[in-house]
Amino acid sequence: MRLVKAGRIVEDRFxxxxxxxxxxxxxxxxxxxxxxxxxxxxLGRRDAPTGVMWPNNRKVAELAPHLDRLALVALMFPAFxxxxxxxxxxxxxxxxxxxxELRATGQVLRDQFLFLLRAGxxxxxxxxxxxxxxxxxxxxxxSVFYQPTGDGRATALRARLARVRxxxxxxxxxxxxxxx
Amino acid sequence: xxxPLQQKLKIAGPVVVTAxxxxxxxxxxxxxxxxxxxxxxxxxxxxxxxxxxxxLAGAAADFTNAVDAYVAPVDLAGxxxxxxxxxxxxxxxxxxxxxxxxxx
Amino acid sequence: MYVHDDFDRTxxxxxxxxxxxxxxxxxxxxxxxDEFKPLRLMNGVYLQLHAxxxxxxxxxxxxxxNQMRTLAHVARxxxxxxxxxxxxxxxxxxxxxxxxxxxxxxxxxASGLHGMQTSGNCxxxxxxxxxxxxxxxxxxxPRIWAELVRQYTTLHPEFSFLPRKFKIAVAAAAKDRAALxxxxxxxxxxxxxxxxxxxxxxxxxxxxxxxxxxxxIKPFLLKRDVLSYIEAILRVYNQYGRRDxxxxxxxxxxxxxxxxxxxxxxxEQEWQAIKDGALALDPAVIAEIAARFRYPAYERLADxxxxxxxxxxxxxxxxxxxxxxxARHRMPGYAIVTLSLxxxxxxxxxxxxxxxxxxxxxxxxxxxxxxxxxxxxxxxxPHVRQRDLYALWRALDAIGVATPNVGLVSDIIACPGxxxxxLANARAIPVAQDLTRRFRNLDVARGLGRLHINISxxxxxxxxxxxxxxxxxxxxxxxxxFYQVTIGGRADEDAALGTxxxxxxxxxxxxxxxxxxxxxxVELRERPGEIFLDTVKRVGVEPFKERVYAxx
Numbered sequence: 001m002r003l004v005k006a007g008r009i010v011e012d013r014f015x016x017x018x019x020x021x022x023x024x025x026x027x028x029x030x031x032x033x034x035x036x037x038x039x040x041x042x043l044g045r046r047d048a049p050t051g052v053m054w055p056n057n058r059k060v061a062e063l064a065p066h067l068d069r070l071a072l073v074a075l076m077f078p079a080f081x082x083x084x085x086x087x088x089x090x091x092x093x094x095x096x097x098x099x100x101e102l103r104a105t106g107q108v109l110r111d112q113f114l115f116l117l118r119a120g121x122x123x124x125x126x127x128x129x130x131x132x133x134x135x136x137x138x139x140x141x142x143s144v145f146y147q148p149t150g151d152g153r154a155t156a157l158r159a160r161l162a163r164v165r166x167x168x169x170x171x172x173x174x175x176x177x178x179x180x
Numbered sequence: 181x182x183x184p185l186q187q188k189l190k191i192a193g194p195v196v197v198t199a200x201x202x203x204x205x206x207x208x209x210x211x212x213x214x215x216x217x218x219x220x221x222x223x224x225x226x227x228x229x230x231x232x233x234x235x236l237a238g239a240a241a242d243f244t245n246a247v248d249a250y251v252a253p254v255d256l257a258g259x260x261x262x263x264x265x266x267x268x269x270x271x272x273x274x275x276x277x278x279x280x281x282x283x284x
Numbered sequence: 285m286y287v288h289d290d291f292d293r294t295x296x297x298x299x300x301x302x303x304x305x306x307x308x309x310x311x312x313x314x315x316x317x318d319e320f321k322p323l324r325l326m327n328g329v330y331l332q333l334h335a336x337x338x339x340x341x342x343x344x345x346x347x348x349x350n351q352m353r354t355l356a357h358v359a360r361x362x363x364x365x366x367x368x369x370x371x372x373x374x375x376x377x378x379x380x381x382x383x384x385x386x387x388x389x390x391x392x393x394a395s396g397l398h399g400m401q402t403s404g405n406c407x408x409x410x411x412x413x414x415x416x417x418x419x420x421x422x423x424x425x426p427r428i429w430a431e432l433v434r435q436y437t438t439l440h441p442e443f444s445f446l447p448r449k450f451k452i453a454v455a456a457a458a459k460d461r462a463a464l465x466x467x468x469x470x471x472x473x474x475x476x477x478x479x480x481x482x483x484x485x486x487x488x489x490x491x492x493x494x495x496x497x498x499x500x501i502k503p504f505l506l507k508r509d510v511l512s513y514i515e516a517i518l519r520v521y522n523q524y525g526r527r528d529x530x531x532x533x534x535x536x537x538x539x540x541x542x543x544x545x546x547x548x549x550x551x552e553q554e555w556q557a558i559k560d561g562a563l564a565l566d567p568a569v570i571a572e573i574a575a576r577f578r579y580p581a582y583e584r585l586a587d588x589x590x591x592x593x594x595x596x597x598x599x600x601x602x603x604x605x606x607x608x609x610x611a612r613h614r615m616p617g618y619a620i621v622t623l624s625l626x627x628x629x630x631x632x633x634x635x636x637x638x639x640x641x642x643x644x645x646x647x648x649x650x651x652x653x654x655x656x657x658x659x660x661x662x663x664x665x666p667h668v669r670q671r672d673l674y675a676l677w678r679a680l681d682a683i684g685v686a687t688p689n690v691g692l693v694s695d696i697i698a699c700p701g702x703x704x705x706x707l708a709n710a711r712a713i714p715v716a717q718d719l720t721r722r723f724r725n726l727d728v729a730r731g732l733g734r735l736h737i738n739i740s741x742x743x744x745x746x747x748x749x750x751x752x753x754x755x756x757x758x759x760x761x762x763x764x765x766f767y768q769v770t771i772g773g774r775a776d777e778d779a780a781l782g783t784x785x786x787x788x789x790x791x792x793x794x795x796x797x798x799x800x801x802x803x804x805x806v807e808l809r810e811r812p813g814e815i816f817l818d819t820v821k822r823v824g825v826e827p828f829k830e831r832v833y834a835x836x
Contacts, residue, residue, distance in 0.1 A: 080319075080322070080445070081322055081405065081445055082445065082527055083405075083442075083443070083444065083445025083446060083522060084522060084523055084527075086441060086442040086443070086444075086445065086522070087442055087519050087522045087523050088523075090442055095557065109319060109323075111302070111306065111323055112444075112445075114441070115439075115441040115442075115444055116441075117441075118441035119441045119442055130314060141298060141301070141302050142295065142298045142299075142302075142439070143294060143298065144291050144292075144294045144295040144298065145439070146295070146435040146436060146438050146439065146440075147435070147436045147437075147438075147440055147441075147563075148562040148563065149441055149442070156291035156292075156295075156435070157435070157569055157572065157573075159291065160289070160291065160572055161568055161569065161572055164572060200331055200334075200335075202310070202311065202382060203311075203381060203382055203383050204335065204336070204381040204382065204383070205331055205332070205334065205335035205336040205381070205382065206334065206335065207333075207334055243313070243316055243317055244311070244312070244313040247317045247331065248317070248331065265763055266702065266763070266765070267333070267702065270333060270334075270702060270703060271333050271334060274334060275334075275703035275704060275713070276703055276711065276714060277631065277703070277713060277714060277717060279364060279366065280365070280366040280630070280631065280634050280635075280636050281364060281365035281366050281636050281637070
């Protein structure tokens with residue numbers, strides 16, 4: 001298992017606390033949702049970062065009030081085909097404005113990296129070492145995007161409009177007739 | 181003809197293990213020495229679920245050569261193995277009508 | 285038709301490069317089949333009984349002559365010289381090798397063709413009416429909206445791993461030729477009381493194991509809101525669609541389980557949060573896409589030119605074909621021509637590479653270089669001058685695509701079935717072939733009027749049997765092929781599911797059953813002009829059941 005962030009393999013500084021043991025002081029911790037919610041107030045006052053593992057079948061609206069106390073939200077891909085966390089991620093970033101680390105955990109393939117980035121994830125637990133190494137390449141696979149997300153990448157539609165507006169006289173050239 | 185890929189392994193007679201070749205999707209059969217052949221005549225025919233499981237396990241592990249291996253019944257009445265149902269007959273011989281062209 | 289630009293071309297090229305890498309990783313064993321399968325499916329690559337099948341998207345069923353030539357090239361170079369047009373306006377090649385797929389896709393990409401999202405749990409080809417932009421009863425070209433939705437849903441980061449496949453259709457006429465009501469989302473462009481143009485949004489239609497007719501959740505949606513509203517629907521579905529059972533994972537099940545009103549409320553709540561965001565379509569955006577649709581420079585012509593009338597009067601075969609395969613065009617002096625891919629004894633919807641090349645040439649000469657694919661598995665030349673019809677017909681007749689059976693009993697819609705498909709329980713194509721032979725007499729076929737027969741080889745219903753006037757579903761019983769027959773289904777604006785007439789019959793009897801149904805219809809109809817479907821509606825299913833099962 002490798003953690004990839006900002007295009008590189010990094011150490012995971014968050015300690016997972018999965019059972020009922022005490023939450024250690026002074027270290028970043030990653031807690032299951034139920035545990036976190038039970039003590040949200042107190043955990044929010046910790047002087048070390050706190051993270052939560054949020055299941056993919058639970059509404060993120062429930063987590064929204066606590067986001068400003070969190071340094072990390074880890075969402076789940078129980079199987080890479082289960083795409084619920086993509087919607088959760090977009091809501092967390094775009095609807096609720098979360099700025100901390102948004103991590104994809106579980107099973108993700110390199111072929112999903114760009115989708116994950118565009119959905120708002122910035123950290124990835126990668127099961128295959130080969131995929132971890134290919135992250136930068138996967139990110140560069142596409143340069144054209146049709147639809148907007150919160151990632152700020154320009155869409156083809158907007159780019160076309162910008163072209164049309166800046167050089168109206170060259171519009172036909174921009175449209176690029178397909179030879180029939 | 182319910183997809184055999186959903187069936188549990190139970191052996192009621194002679195069977196072969198069949199799959200599709202990775203490179204071109206062609207129908208292949210598992211041989212006695214755990215290779216693949218396109219010729220049903222050269223397929224390993226087994227009669228017990230242990231033997232079938234072993235053959236299938238070898239087939240499944242060989243996923244760089246063929247995919248979706250499963251157990252298919254054969255008829256031995258004529259001496260050589262023949263497909264024992266319509267699905268396997270079609271897999272072996274192709275569509276049951278003349279294709280629109282003669283290209284092979 | 286839509287003109288691609290460098291953005292569109294770049295995206296497709298990047299996709300081909302990605303797939304080439306995925307194939308390499310699969311062949312080397314870096315990817316298991318479990319990992320590779322969803323990736324190849326998202327490029328339209330299926331593994332069937334004997335070979336891989338490649339499904340190419342024909343966006344909203346519109347092709348240029350050049351693209352048709354590319355399909356012919358792929359059929360010849362990588363396949364066995366033919367392709368199959370499908371009930372979702374796509375084309376399928378049945379024999380392509382995995383290792384050659386990246387090259388085939390690169391060749392297709394050079395003409396702007398691809399297999400992106402023609403399979404997998406993502407949004408599929410956006411389909412429409414094959415008479416879009418040329419039908420007299422349309423209010424505007426729905427393909428502009430289909431293209432907007434196509435782009436929006438292509439490689440969508442949030443919606444590429446949905447619970448199940450997702451199919452959207454768009455149309456803009458009162459008569460629904462796009463089967464809107466059996467799609468996951470059906471969008472009907474229309475004018476409201478105030479004269480504004482907007483969409484009726486219908487959700488949760490679909491065939492298969494549990495067929496449903498779609499429910500209207502938004503009677504009138506402004507054009508500017510169409511993408512944000514679709515995003516709201518998809519987001520609700522992505523989060524709440526079932527993932528535990530593939531037979532209950534379509535949105536139609538979610539709509540059914542929640543109830544249409546509760547579902548509509550969920551969508552509305554989500555939509556309110558995003559409707560004025562980045563997906564709101566301002567007129568400049570719509571105009572930019574619309575401007576990239578090129579239309580022929582229609583001449584000012586009169587209807588019924590002398591050439592046409594003379595040919596009709598002197599050539600009976602031509603006149604018969606004219607009466608069957610030519611439809612009114614919105615421009616005077618023009619016509620919409622349907623090319624029947626249902627010759628007697630032929631697999632429905634197939635065309636050889638030679639036919640494709642010839643059709644490409646004819647389209648260039650007679651139809652402004654444009655061809656359409658219909659979900660009835662026929663082709664259309666949408667811009668033909670009436671004065672050219674006779675010359676065109678002679679050429680179509682010479683290549684075998686002028687059988688005057690469009691919409692008749694021998695114009696059968698069939699899935700590939702057990703001859704090709706690993707999901708099938710029974711064969712469909714031989715049943716269709718036998719039916720076209722039994723009903724080979726074109727006078728008889730014409731006398732029976734409009735009659736849609738749909739055949740599916742399994743419950744997945746790719747042949748759309750639920751909405752056939754006569755629907756035939758292949759099943760397996762004790763290793764034998766049996767067929768269940770339904771009647772009274774329809775896919776149009778009065779969409780309805782067919783009713784089972786009785787127990788399944790063995791394959792040897794299917795054609796006889798259809799003949800009995802047809803005979804019953806002839807006896808029961810009020811007048812020759814009452815079509816089979818209307819007779820069933822008027823007298824019910826019982827008289828037909830009796831006739832078929834009396835001697836069985």
